[in-house]
Amino acid sequence: MPKRKSAAINRRDFLRSAAAGTAALVTSPAAPSKQPLPNPRSGPPPMSPAAEVEAPSGAEVLTADRTGSDFMVDVIKSLGIEYICANPGSSFRGLHESVINYGGNKSPEFITCLHEESSVAMAHGYAKIAGKPLGVFAHGTVGLQHAAMAVYNAYCDRVPVYIIGGNIMDATKRIPPVEWAHSVQDAAAMLRDYTKWDDLPVSLTHFAESAVRAYKIAMTPPMMPVLLIVDAELQENPISSDAKMHIPSLNPALPPQGDSGSVAEAARLLVAAENPVLVFDRAARTPAGLALLIELAETLQAAVIDRAGRMNFPSRHPLNQTERGREELANADVILGLELNDFWGTIHSYRDQMERTSRPITRPDAKLIGISAATLFFKSNYQNFQRYPELDLDIAGDAEATLPSLIASVKSQLATSRKSALQNRGARLAGAHQKTLQANREAATYAWDASPISTARLCAEIWAQIKGEDWSLVSTSGFVSRWPEKLWTIDKHYHVIGYSGGYGIGYTAPAAVGAALANRAHGRLSVNIQCDGDLMYGPGVLWTAAHHRIPLLSIMHNNRAYHQEVMQVQIMADRHSRGVERAKIGTAIDDPGIDYSKLAQSMGLYAEGPIADPKELAPALERAIAVVKRGEPALLDVHTQPR
Amino acid sequence: MKTYKFLGDLVERFVGQMRRAGFADPLRVVGFGAFIAATIVCIVALSALSGAAQTAAGQQANQSTSGNAENGRVVFEKQGCNKCHGAQGEGVGVPGQAGGVPRIASTALALPAFVQLVRSPKGQMPPFGNQKVSDAEVADVYAFLRALTPAGKPEAAAPESAKKGERLFNAYGCYECHGYQGQGSTQTGGSRLGPPRIPLSAFVSYVRAPTGQMPPYTAKAVSSEDLGEMYAFLQSIPQPAPAKSIPLLNQ
Numbered sequence: 001m002p003k004r005k006s007a008a009i010n011r012r013d014f015l016r017s018a019a020a021g022t023a024a025l026v027t028s029p030a031a032p033s034k035q036p037l038p039n040p041r042s043g044p045p046p047m048s049p050a051a052e053v054e055a056p057s058g059a060e061v062l063t064a065d066r067t068g069s070d071f072m073v074d075v076i077k078s079l080g081i082e083y084i085c086a087n088p089g090s091s092f093r094g095l096h097e098s099v100i101n102y103g104g105n106k107s108p109e110f111i112t113c114l115h116e117e118s119s120v121a122m123a124h125g126y127a128k129i130a131g132k133p134l135g136v137f138a139h140g141t142v143g144l145q146h147a148a149m150a151v152y153n154a155y156c157d158r159v160p161v162y163i164i165g166g167n168i169m170d171a172t173k174r175i176p177p178v179e180w181a182h183s184v185q186d187a188a189a190m191l192r193d194y195t196k197w198d199d200l201p202v203s204l205t206h207f208a209e210s211a212v213r214a215y216k217i218a219m220t221p222p223m224m225p226v227l228l229i230v231d232a233e234l235q236e237n238p239i240s241s242d243a244k245m246h247i248p249s250l251n252p253a254l255p256p257q258g259d260s261g262s263v264a265e266a267a268r269l270l271v272a273a274e275n276p277v278l279v280f281d282r283a284a285r286t287p288a289g290l291a292l293l294i295e296l297a298e299t300l301q302a303a304v305i306d307r308a309g310r311m312n313f314p315s316r317h318p319l320n321q322t323e324r325g326r327e328e329l330a331n332a333d334v335i336l337g338l339e340l341n342d343f344w345g346t347i348h349s350y351r352d353q354m355e356r357t358s359r360p361i362t363r364p365d366a367k368l369i370g371i372s373a374a375t376l377f378f379k380s381n382y383q384n385f386q387r388y389p390e391l392d393l394d395i396a397g398d399a400e401a402t403l404p405s406l407i408a409s410v411k412s413q414l415a416t417s418r419k420s421a422l423q424n425r426g427a428r429l430a431g432a433h434q435k436t437l438q439a440n441r442e443a444a445t446y447a448w449d450a451s452p453i454s455t456a457r458l459c460a461e462i463w464a465q466i467k468g469e470d471w472s473l474v475s476t477s478g479f480v481s482r483w484p485e486k487l488w489t490i491d492k493h494y495h496v497i498g499y500s501g502g503y504g505i506g507y508t509a510p511a512a513v514g515a516a517l518a519n520r521a522h523g524r525l526s527v528n529i530q531c532d533g534d535l536m537y538g539p540g541v542l543w544t545a546a547h548h549r550i551p552l553l554s555i556m557h558n559n560r561a562y563h564q565e566v567m568q569v570q571i572m573a574d575r576h577s578r579g580v581e582r583a584k585i586g587t588a589i590d591d592p593g594i595d596y597s598k599l600a601q602s603m604g605l606y607a608e609g610p611i612a613d614p615k616e617l618a619p620a621l622e623r624a625i626a627v628v629k630r631g632e633p634a635l636l637d638v639h640t641q642p643r
Numbered sequence: 644m645k646t647y648k649f650l651g652d653l654v655e656r657f658v659g660q661m662r663r664a665g666f667a668d669p670l671r672v673v674g675f676g677a678f679i680a681a682t683i684v685c686i687v688a689l690s691a692l693s694g695a696a697q698t699a700a701g702q703q704a705n706q707s708t709s710g711n712a713e714n715g716r717v718v719f720e721k722q723g724c725n726k727c728h729g730a731q732g733e734g735v736g737v738p739g740q741a742g743g744v745p746r747i748a749s750t751a752l753a754l755p756a757f758v759q760l761v762r763s764p765k766g767q768m769p770p771f772g773n774q775k776v777s778d779a780e781v782a783d784v785y786a787f788l789r790a791l792t793p794a795g796k797p798e799a800a801a802p803e804s805a806k807k808g809e810r811l812f813n814a815y816g817c818y819e820c821h822g823y824q825g826q827g828s829t830q831t832g833g834s835r836l837g838p839p840r841i842p843l844s845a846f847v848s849y850v851r852a853p854t855g856q857m858p859p860y861t862a863k864a865v866s867s868e869d870l871g872e873m874y875a876f877l878q879s880i881p882q883p884a885p886a887k888s889i890p891l892l893n894q
Contacts, residue, residue, distance in 0.1 A: 323829075351855070351856060352856055353858075353859075438886070441886035441892045441893075442885070442886045443826075443827075443835070444886065444892055445883035445884060445885065445886050445889060445892065446822075446824065446825075446826035446827070446835060446837070446883050447822055447823065447824040447826035447883075448883055448884070448889065450822075450823060450824050450826075452823065454822065454824075454826060455828075456826075457891075460891040460892060460894075461891065463891075463894060464891055464894060467894060478830055479830070480830075481828045481829050481830040481831075482829060482830065487892070487894075563819055563831075566816065566819050567819050567820060567831065570816055570819065570858060571858045573864075574858035574859055574860055574861075574864055575858060575859075577861045577863040577864045578864070579864050579865075580815055580816045580864070581814060581815075581816075583816055584816075641818070641822050641823055641826075642818060642819055642820075642822065642828070642831070643820075643822070643828040643830045643831050643833075
């Protein structure tokens with residue numbers, strides 16, 4: 001490869017050479033000012049008299065046709081990044097301007113965010129629908145500090161996010177006082193524990209290679225956020241007009257597959273099992289993954305438990321035994337976990353009493369098999385890797401990439417003589433599934449007409465309005481007792497998108513907006529069942545949705561408290577026999593109650609509420625959906641039961 | 644004679660049920676002919692039942708109740724039978740209907756049938772095998788239950804007690820896990836409480852010493868009297884309409 005001419009030159013060198021030969025660019029100094037000195041007690045200060053009377057230091061060049069940040073945008077475009085989510089910051093002003101002007105504000109388009117946590121969480125939700133990252137710009141100091149919680153969520157959830165942080169490395173170039181406060185020696189340090197890779201490029205060529213490398217690393221399972229720290233000087237320094245800049249090609253790395261011998265052994269155990277159970281968590285990365293998981297389950301006629309890290313398995317499939325998973329686990333002789341975040345927690349029960357205890361819920365002779373790319377990547381400090389599971393067969397590899405060989409091996413080992421046994425198993429499971437569906441319906445009847453509205457009624461009313469649409473639930477269902485999984489027909493890969501990963505509150509609202517942004521290209525109806533406590537971490541993302549015309553139906557699950565935390569305080573109060581009457585101190589969100597419809601309206605959204613009568617839900621949903629179908633966000637404030 | 648007594652009870656129950664259903668004078672509403680017809684059907688049915696009951700009573704007389712009732716009470720509690728059936732085996736609700744727990748105090752079953760039921764129960768009850776409880780211990784439990792006085796009809800909760808109970812239910816934060824109407828939640832792990840599926844004694848017993856994730860509420864935190872009021876509130880919650888009658892649950 002021929003050695004390329006250094007493309008970027010520093011601003012001082014460029015200005016010196018430009019002064020010699022580019023007289024046309026030299027501007028005349030302003031005439032000496034005769035105006036009086038400003039009155040320090042009133043009005044804004046005028047331009048510095050000194051600056052206006054001093055002679056110029058030389059042939060100063062004040063403009064440039066092309067800068068490093070222009071090239072950086074070329075690199076970003078080459079990666080196919082469609083959006084940049086950012087709250088503006090001076091340490092990346094060069095990149096900001098290059099995106100909107102040089103790049104035409106198109107692929108990537110700048111999305112205005114009101115908080116860096118919103119920027120990253122939007123990227124989190126977007127990636128789970130789009131299957132690729134969007135970009136985030138942030139100050140290398142205060143911006144990344146704001147972003148940190150959302151980065152941790154994405155890290156735990158194995159989601160790629162592409163983050164560029166601005167910084168000013170050269171101390172002599174920082175304008176006091178703000179740029180000193182916003183500069184840092186090692187900006188990536190604060191996120192290094194929960195990002196997959198970071199770099200600090202010192203040249204544009206270095207940037208180009210690291211930018212492509214970062215994308216490749218982020219998108220190779222296990223996927224995670226990556227971070228580039230980009231110096232402001234590198235962004236803003238001009239590039240000589242004859243510079244030939246190279247952008248490395250992006251050739252994605254193939255996801256790692258499990259060892260073929262181990263996969264064959266896993267297939268042998270599954271085929272021989274009387275009661276195999278398949279537990280899926282973050283298993284289906286793509287629509288193809290969903291199809292493969294269905295094929296595996298149907299080939300084995302095995303019970304499936306969906307831990308809902310991704311959309312893994314149809315809710316109405318007869319082999320779906322999620323709601324009665326514990327019963328199946330207790331009888332299982334082989335348990336296969338695919339990208340299962342918490343294998344140990346899946347096969348144990350535990351109690352949060354004075355003495356914390358746990359016990360296995362599986363047979364002692366049950367064989368445990370795991371296939372996960374998470375086995376290939378560990379960091380020490382944060383403990384999201386969960387308790388150590390004693391697996392009989394631990395296969396390091398991406399589950400989705402390993403599924404074709406596993407299915408082929410199962411099929412090849414499945415003797416015809418087993419056909420009848422498998423059919424009987426499938427029939428048993430189908431019967432149990434039907435009984436569970438009916439039990440779910442009966443359970444939903446309790447508190448059906450209650451006010452505040454039960455979460456079952458809320459979800460049934462939503463389903464009635466969206467079931468005929470091409471819909472996508474872009475929020476987690478855990479806070480509404482998983483009623484969508486129990487009452488809705490969920491069978492497409494974008495129907496549900498899992499949860500936050502790190503259980504950091506404040507994820508849902510921005511992730512929903514990000515996912516809706518990705519759904520917008522497909523004309524899907526994005527639905528967000530939005531917890532009140534979560535929204536108040538960063539309600540400004542509603543404005544982002546309105547400003548960028550991101551269609552999203554948000555239905556407030558307004559239960560007026562951090563109910564999980566109320567329960568935690570109750571546990572302590574009960575343990576000490578002190579009464580629980582004060583458990584709402586520090587946990588309730590009332591007195592005054594927050595009017596979420598007014599909050600949303602103030603940011604340009606169509607909004608109604610509060611709605612506490614279940615009979616009012618259906619017409620309100622119809623009106624809000626009509627707004628969303630016009631391409632705008634809408635919000636309904638609904639007073640609900642706790643869970 | 645016994646048959647006539649049952650018949651009298653039946654007529655009284657029939658008239659009472661009709662009145663509760665909103666009919667001021669059941670005999671006038673239903674019509675005398677229809678009432679007579681219904682009564683005849685009941686006489687026939689009760690004659691058969693009475694005969695069966697007498698046969699069972701005769702069989703019981705031949706069954707051994709020589710178990711140790713005092714030890715039976717210990718086994719009853721140790722095995723957690725009281726957690727569903729109540730401290731006095733009083734049960735709750737209507738057996739056979741969803742959520743009902745049979746009353747087993749002064750059980751009419753013969754000992755072999757009782758043992759068979761314990762070993763291989765039907766419905767929601769878990770089986771208690773030999774490794775959990777021996778035949779001798781089951782016989783002791785049988786003796787304990789046979790010695791109990793038959794419980795009377797459960798009394799309906801007084802409206803004022805139910806209202807107070809609802810206030811307490813909210814004040815003690817029970818709704819956090821169980822919902823404002825005790826509907827329960829799979830997410831919090833809070834069981835469905837309303838209407839109750841276990842007797843009051845079992846309810847109080849569980850609240851004091853729960854076996855799952857629920858924190859224990861000692862007498863210092865909540866009095867038994869308050870628990871009784873809350874139980875009355877839960878009792879006052881009507882059974883919901885069946886899912887098949889709600890269009891939104893049949894989509």
